[in-house]
Amino acid sequence: MAPAEPAALPAHEVYAIRYASVSRRAADNFLARADAHDGPMPLDFYCWLVRGGGRNVLVDTGFSACSARARGRDFSLRPETALARLGLAPEAIDDLVLTHLHYDHAGNVEAYPRAQVHLQDAEMRYATGRYMCFEAMRHFFSADDVQAVVRRLYAGRLRFHDGDTQLAPGLELYRIGGHTPGLQVVRVHTARGWVVLASDALHYYRNYTDNNPFPAIFHVGDMLEGYARIRNLADSEAHIVPGHDPLVAERYPPADAGGGIYRLHAPPL
Secondary structure: OOOOOOOOOEEEEEEEEEOOOOOOOOHHHHHOOHHHHOOEEEEEEEEEEEEEEEEEEEEHHHHHHHHHHHHHHOOOOHHHHHHHOOOOOOOHHHHHEOOOOOOHHHHHHHHOOOOOEEEEHHHHHHHHHHHOHHHHHHOOOOHHHHHHHHHHHHOEEEEEEEEOOEEEEEEEEEOOOOOOOEEEEEEEOOOOEEEEEEEEOOOOHHHHHOOOOOOOOOOOHHHHHHHHHHHHOOOOHHHHEEEEOOOOHHHEEOOOOOOOOEEOOOOOO
């Protein structure tokens, strides 16, 4: 992919939407287990809005109400409520980028009727293939969510990608794998430079800085190699946004007084 000159690229707005949170122990968030006495290390759930260049792109859709009930999760902010605070109805979303098909990233696809869905070939093969014979692998998926994506395919509103691609000027997708075979990250050009929405390629900043992945992994080697690739895609380490770290909400300015929405196109506080 030949990069465009930065001066010719739109400067997108990027918002992190924190829609839920759960308590966890720090020791449970690393493959090489941290000291059990590290104490609590909560896990936040995010989706992301990218706005600019004449389009509104939602990166991941959060978990559904059905998944929330089944897994004992509570919404702190529903994504559609966050979008309304940013002046957008669900019908205003042009594209849905699903970084992968885990239940907390791919619920509610049907809530965005106009949106074109973007997914890696490898992810659909994984979610509908032989590995789903194993409960330990399918535990992270919701059959209803996968069916909703298949229905979008048959409605002609699913675009598959095989590796890296430019979705639009200043908006790029890169397949990283690791966490799932088809996990993709999103590289966005903003006023402060290239920001990488890493999603579950790294859950926490510490997974990256300690070179110690979150333990939900399909391929450990791909995840570790993905850290270096993400670093090369971002303008600096301060331009990398992990998928579940509460520190995101501490490091970035809020979008409004309501809480739960953070401006990633602004420099960290």
